Amino acid sequence: MNRSEKAEAIAELNQIFKDANLMVVTRQSGLSVQEVTDLRxxxxxxxASYKVAKNRLMLRALEGTSFTxxxxxxxxxxxIAYSKDPVAAAKVISAFAKGxxxxxxxxxxxGENTLDVAGVQALATLPSLDALRGTIIGLIQAPATKIAGVLAAPAGQLARVFGAYGATEDGAKAA
Incomplete structure (x- = not known):
């Protein structure tokens, strides 16, 4: 790798570090090509994404980022495994490391918070950002549907009372 290729690799890694919200550092020893392909x-x-690079290049690319x-x-x-979703990379890497x-x-x-191994594994147990959004939307919508049901209930009950009254003999005579 010549100087220009190294500079290009460092710039690419630096951009990755700037764009990512989560960074998981892994140690891999003896993984076969098949296993790495499966992991990727x-x-x-x-x-998320998974990248292998020389440590020296990684260290240079870390400069000026929140992951120093x-x-x-x-x-x-x-x-490194990295993602914009705060839990995506942690979930996959943690599951793969268990097996x-x-x-x-x-x-x-x-972000700027450094995590140890336990912190990364704890992060992996959290639901994804999309799952959290769905839960929040469900919680927000639930009271609205309950309010609509409560408001519609008296009118429905009144209609049923009139219908029942009309079905009786007194209602039939009055009509």
């Missing part, structure tokens, strides 16, 4: 497929399906505290984690065979001992979570960061 799962990460992509969750709306992660610099100490880049030792040995490391890779494969060759991949381990070293740490991560959510």
């Amino acid at each position: 497929r799962k990460v992509r399906a969750a709306g 505290a992660l610099g100490t984690l880049f030792k040995g065979p490391t890779a 494969n001992e060759k991949l381990s979570i070293v740490g991560g960061a959510l």
Whole structure:
């Protein structure tokens, strides 16, 4: 890799670090090509990305981003999983690491907050941003539908009373 290629790689990584909300640093030792391909497929399906690069390039790219505290984690065979969704990358990496001992979570960061292994795994247990939005919308809409039901109930009850009265003998004579 010549200087211009390194500069280009650093610029690309720097842009990744600036755009991401969540960064998970992993240590991979002995993963086969098939396993890495499977991991990348799962990460992509969750709306996240997985990248392997030289530690020296990663450290250079971290400069000037909110993830500078992660610099100490880049030792040995490391890779990063990142996403704009605050939990997507953590969920996939955590699930994959449970099933494969060759991949381990070293740490991560959510915005400017540095996370240890337990923090990343705790983040992985949270629902996704879309699931949270759906829950909030459901909670907001529930009172509105209840209010509409309460307001419509008296009119419906009144109509049923008139209908029942009309069905009786007194109602038939009055009509």
